[in-house]
Amino acid sequence: MSQQGITDELVFFVNGRKVREQNADPELMLLPYLRKTRILLLFKLTGTKYGCGGGGCGSCTVMISKYNAQEKKILHFSVNACLTPLCMLHGAAVTTVEGIGSTRTSIHPVQEYIAKAHGSQCGFCTPGMVMSMYTLLRNNPTPSMAQLQQCLAGNLCRCTGYRPIVDAFRAICTASNCCQRTGPEESCHLGKAEQDGILAESRDSDQLQVCSQLFKTDDLLPLDETQELIFPPELMLMEERREKRTFVFRGERMMWIVPANLEELLQLKSQYPKAPLVVGNTNIGPNMKFKGAVHPVIIHPAKVSELHSIQFTEEGLRLGAACSLGHVKDVLEKATAEFATEKTETFQALVEQLRVLGGEQIRNLASLGGNIVSGSPTSDLNPILAASKCVLELASKGGRREIHLDENFFAGFGKTSLRPEELLLSVFIPFSRKWQIVFAFRQASRRENAFSIVNAGMQVVFKDETNVVANLRMFFGGVGPTTVYAKRCSKELTNRSWDENLLNQACEMLLDDISLPDSAPGGSVKFRRTLTISFFYKFYLQVWQRLQQLLGKEDPFGVNIPERFRSATIPFSIKLPQGFQRLQKAVLDQFSWDAVGQPVMHLSAIKHATGEAVYCDDIPSQEGELFLALVTSTRAHAKIVSIDASEALHLPGVFDIITTQDIPGKKIDMEEILCGSEVTCVGHIICGIVADSQLHAKIAAAAVKIMYEDLEPLVLTLEDAIQHKSFYDHFKLENGDVDAAFEKADQQLEGQIHIGGQEHFYMETHGVLVTPKGEDGETEIVCSTQYPKFAQTLVADTLGIPSNRVTIRVKRIGGAFGGKVVIASRIAAIAAVAAHKTGRSVRCILERGEDMLISGGRHPVLGRYKVGYLTDGRIIAAEVTCYSNGGNEVDCSLVVMQEIVSKLDSGYYIPHVRLTGFVCKTNLPSNTAFRGFGQPQAIAITESWITDVATKCGLSAEKVREINLYRGQEACTPYKHVFDSRNQLTCWNECLQMASYHNRKISVEKFNNLNRWKKRGISIVPLRKGVGFSESTLNQAGALLHVYEDGSVLLTHGGTEMGQGLHTKILQIASHELKIPMSAIHLSETSTGMVPNTSPTAASSGTDLNGMAVKDACQTLLQRLQPFMQENPKGTWKDWVEEAFKNKVSLSTTGFFKGDDTVMDWEKGEGTTASYFVFGAACSEVEIDCLTGDHKNIRTDIVIDAGCSINPAVDIGQIEGAFTQGLGLFTMEELKYSPKGVLYTRGPTQYEIPAVCDIPEQLNVSLLPRSQNPKAIYSSKGIGEAAVLAGCSVFYAIKDAIAAARREIGLTGSFTLNSPSTPARIRMACIDQFTEMVRFQTVCLNPFHGPLLCERY
């Protein structure tokens, strides 16, 4: 073995080129290597993106190919480059997005399809999506829809809502948009639309105006396998001649050893007992990255064939411990198809879990042995392996031994009974036999690619031909520090008959076995305990059904389970979303190149798909560039006693510390730039460290020692704030005579709802690159901000220089959603101070965890209400008081609260209202702007009392909604803003019709009558969203237009491109105005040097404002060209431009737009808060699993009044993306904090945003035809935010389903459901015998004939 010698050369291929790394650092992951290294002196490969660094988002997906010399097969698999150590790649070929196609050569069909199908908005996730799909196609050119579904499960997108991505890839798979399904339940969506009368209706009444095609497939390139990169023959030879020796790679702090064979591996393990055996690095990698673990020696057993073998024996299957989970899944799936069902019970249970464990990229890396030995309490495999008594073969230098994977194997959190020098060689899974039944269960916050909250593996063996239990073994995960054995229950139920008595006792005993204390880590104790017995109940039913099958009897052993209970055993299937999009056809008399009204592809879409689109951190580093790492507070409210950076400053590569003393100009703008003396939240920025690399800066930042003295009070929650009267301000609106109206009301009700906050989770984290120009304080800043002017002002003020020395440049942003309005500027200012102090360029890119910790998000809101109504459902009075959690700084919280208060009427006319909103000051990071700007919270509160009134009146919710809707041309809000509400009602009626609401409501009721443990719910809500800034000054925009002598046009304006397609629409406008093709116009970037005093790109007003400014510039220019056009009417654009130039006419002009005066007098409660309204309606249907709290989004129909859409593809993209964000807000995204104010949810594995599995199986969007809007350019409407509100229809559909579940036990009254409706909230609201058992630990259980909820309820 050569570990003592020199480091080996690492040989691998990247995009067909051979790479030889002499000094491969074992600490280095493939992602930073690709992005930051000039491989073979070529460009850095920045197409692969950093989104989270922990395997949770998929934006770093690349394909790895390896040659298997034994099987003579090339294997391709997708992996997360952020978790793949470089040293793992010896002998492998890496393909990145740049390797499959580019605009310089030719683009790959996968890239073309996703771009042209509008599957890319900000484009940050797109390379990862492309590579997942590309890998799938390399393995299988005609994949099934199930394979497509699985291939996308590990890739998150925050912009699109996935539907267009799926459509693009589905089109590649089927070469047609039609899914080809024909059965009555499964019929193709086109067929379904026909059936519902949607397409038929559109043909009859709007023949020329509506269509449903956003992209054409006939002109797209077909897949051509012969064009793919070939696997390097050299690597095949290398593998054939596999050198039988140990490889060693050494880095600064780590040594990576690849032993040649098992003998050497065992020798190494005895020599380095503490060295981990890294196989997939999916556990060790995140531990090193996020917890700072350091391992001086790592052993990578890639060459040890015994660890990779697969062997079937008479008794079962022996799997090498290093087999990847993906491979294990394939083997088990094949085996379940080949062997008799009774032999594969355990295999099937494992496959169930493996299908949803992580994403495909994780399963391709992670190993079976790694999953077992990591000893995670939420391992999805250990409970099944333990329940079915699998055998582990362990090996060490001293010999081999076999042990059962059972309760004795787990020794504590992350610990097993393996000896330090031992390794797990193989796992033996015995075949099951007749009368042996195994099932697996799991419930997570998201159905795919999310860790389980609770899981279980259960096995029962019956005495032959009886229902008498011979053996029962049940193991649970997520209910303690290890996988937990339900010992008493398993033991004491042996020899018992499988009947109701057993069920009752099992539940009681299980609650004893799984005794989570109320303070157990992870919280949700009641939910987790309820899940354990709910899982058992499911197991009970499933086993009973299996006994039915085994005996061929309806009532085996005299037990008959009602039909209504049986669907409890059917898991939710995951289907890819599909649906139709209905849009207005562009007017036919447009000149040929006029693109206004056309579904034009996003300008950068192809570059997104090829990885050529440049984001802030893709800009190559400059000579002497430094990296800034931020040091943030670990206390929520404390005095800073001291900052000690002495150790940090002596670490390698460190240049300096940046504190508030280094700020030459204003230290406080709205708030302190860097905290000087007091911190008011965990994550408050105290200082920064600049070093020569990101790694050095991070290590040094962690070494800065800060002493604190805690201060009182600690105000974290809204309840704390109310108690301490900790408010920034409050706003009130009153209309009518509220008290008198309450007197007149037939009835009154009171209630409250809590709407949780939301993290923006833009895929590109905050980033800034500051370059001091060296003269006169000139500073150039590339920044991912949606408010360049604010960044410019803040940097100038902080540096104490005039704004004219600071240029902010924004080419594109990888998503923003309101999160890059304010804090981006502060980060830019701190980096500018660092650049000023060091005289060097400074880059600061936040890691995902830092980004989530430092920046706030959407405001959590508590709404308390009192409503007076008539028995026919008319609401005549409402008094609503809201409290929002503003966090530690005021930011834009006051304006957000104004929006909440002024939009609490939602779409309803309530004659007498008193609406009040308090902005609470707390010790959490400051909350800020977020798509919808308070209106999503407002609608959710309003719909809560609407639903309560319906329940109390015994009316349907849609009836109460309908009779209270605003009506007529002169509707008037509580603040006396008169508006035309007719389109509101039109959208409502169209949505009812498009969704076949009334028919489906009957079907939902039928379903609910037939099913006890699954319930469906349906809900339709009206939407109304104000567009434009309520702060009047911001309603302005500028543009700059240059025409060059060759006729080409360079255009810019004040808006930023963050995925919403603004630049695309702007070019459509310019092309329309100038009457030249879009291709003749270029839009390079947004820059404060070109257009000054820009407003934030927000409030859905980007196109409204900047489009008008561009139109103004174009018209000015056209006027100048007019004489030449008249002189030469047959001339071309180029002719006229040349002539103008010769005649000394300026071909450069600015444009300006002065927008609406939105003035709101809060004293009087009168005025306007928006330029105009976008109307709409959304209808959603869901199904819930009452026993687990899981839910499935079945269908959503959205009708939106988008005016005359400038680009229907962009607008529909915005609608679907915003809806998906709203779906996340209201049903799944949950921020969790410690009691001391530390954010726990700091990455995609803790904070689940919607993935492809969460999109309604059918998602239909219709743009209201014939709609006009005199307030905006070409009669269009700003559509960026409105559909976030549509997410609330899913929440109320879930509430409707829960209400049906509660009616089963006679609970018919209204109830509180807080948002988001997580599995925990759904499960605990579906009160039944199991929830009550947990609550009281005693219960009179009669599961089949309705619960006896004892009188205590």
Ligand SMILES: Cc1cc2nc3c(=O)[nH]c(=O)nc-3n(C[C@H](O)[C@H](O)[C@H](O)COP(=O)(O)OP(=O)(O)OC[C@H]3O[C@@H](n4cnc5c(N)ncnc54)[C@H](O)[C@@H]3O)c2cc1C
């Ligand atoms: C984003 C993400 C999502 C995930 N989702 C899930 C999920 O839904 N459900 C779930 O169950 N898990 C999930 N996991 C966990 C994942 O399954 C485990 O991390 C993985 O199985 C570990 O295998 P590995 O080869 O990557 O281990 P490594 O990180 O390489 O090693 C982990 C540990 O196991 C030890 N080890 C590995 N092999 C052996 C062996 N043969 N003998 C002795 N010791 C060994 C190592 O010494 C090390 O201590 C997820 C992980 C990530 C990153």
Ligand code: FES
């Ligand atoms: S960056 Fe690798 S998975 Fe998110």
Ligand code: FES
């Ligand atoms: S396009 Fe997917 S994250 Fe923006």
